[in-house]
Amino acid sequence: MNEIGLIGLGNIGGGMCKRLLDRGIAVVGFDVSSEAANAAAELGAKIEPSPGAVAQRVDVVVTSLPNPAIVRDVYLGSGGLVAKARRGSTLIETSTIDPHTIRHVAEAAAAAGVDILDVALSGEPPQAILGELVFQVGGADDLIDRHLDLLQVLAKKINRTGGIGTAKTVKLVNNLMSLGNVAVAAEAFVLGVKCGMEPKRLYDILSVSGGRSAHFISGFQKVIEGEYRASFKTSLALKDINLILDLAKEEHYAVQLAPVIASLYRNAVEQGLGEDNFTSVVKGYEATAGIQVGTSR
Structure with a gap:
């Protein structure tokens, strides 16, 4: 884990950012809120001007976003993650959204040669900072295994739920x-x-x-x-x-x-x-x- 992209640096995303940095893992981040972005920068994160710019720099991007509409825009919009992510990279979606949205995103990502993990989390910002979240993870077992070290940095317990959409x-x-x-x-x-x-x-x-x-x-x-x-x-x-x-x-x-x-x-x-x-x-x-x-x- 050289650098991890992180889109959404608010309460939970900001906590995950601090957790990664505390563990010596570099973070490349983005948030529409300058306040959240500046707070992450003060912790040591490198801030990019757009989600797509983050995706161009790293092989793994974690997203923590407010709602399905914003997830669709960040992933599927012009210049979004699917369009800009490196072929063979992995996008880990942790927002509370509906399963249909993450399945739609995963289909578009697969067509672009990009992998998706469907993650749902339980916990609050203090647990995010300490790496004590609980993750429900949907996706192929081999893909989960490939990123297990990262998931275990962020979560104290990981439950495998099945295919894409099951975690949501x-x-x-x-x-x-x-x-x-x-x-x-x-x-x-x-x-x-x-x-x-x-x-x-x-x-x-x-x-x-x-x-x-x-x-x-x-x-x-x-x-x-x-x-x-x-x-x-x-x-x-x-x-x-x-x-x-x-x-x-x-x-x-x-x-x-x-x-x-x-x-x-x-x-x-x-x-x-x-x-x-x-x-x-x-x-x-x-x-x-x-x-x-x-x-x-």
């Missing part, structure tokens, strides 16, 4: 579970407090009970402290649940709970909570119940 599928169905867990926990927790339970005592009991989830344990301690600083923004939760609804529609699968979950996060965003942590769905239930479960801040 796992990510979206896992996010449906996670967003549903938090929404149900919010409804239940506010009900418990409405019935007279003291919030801290209720949290202590529920956090060791059968209905608990990882997000309840990590997130609702902060809820009762009135802390909604985002580790995962409500606006991103809404983006993901909309991707899930789109995927279900494309697959002619009649989801029943997902539209309800989507409405809760949509309402939270419309109430101005998009930049808060996705546990902010609690606030809608607080308003309905006429109570507050957390300390005011």
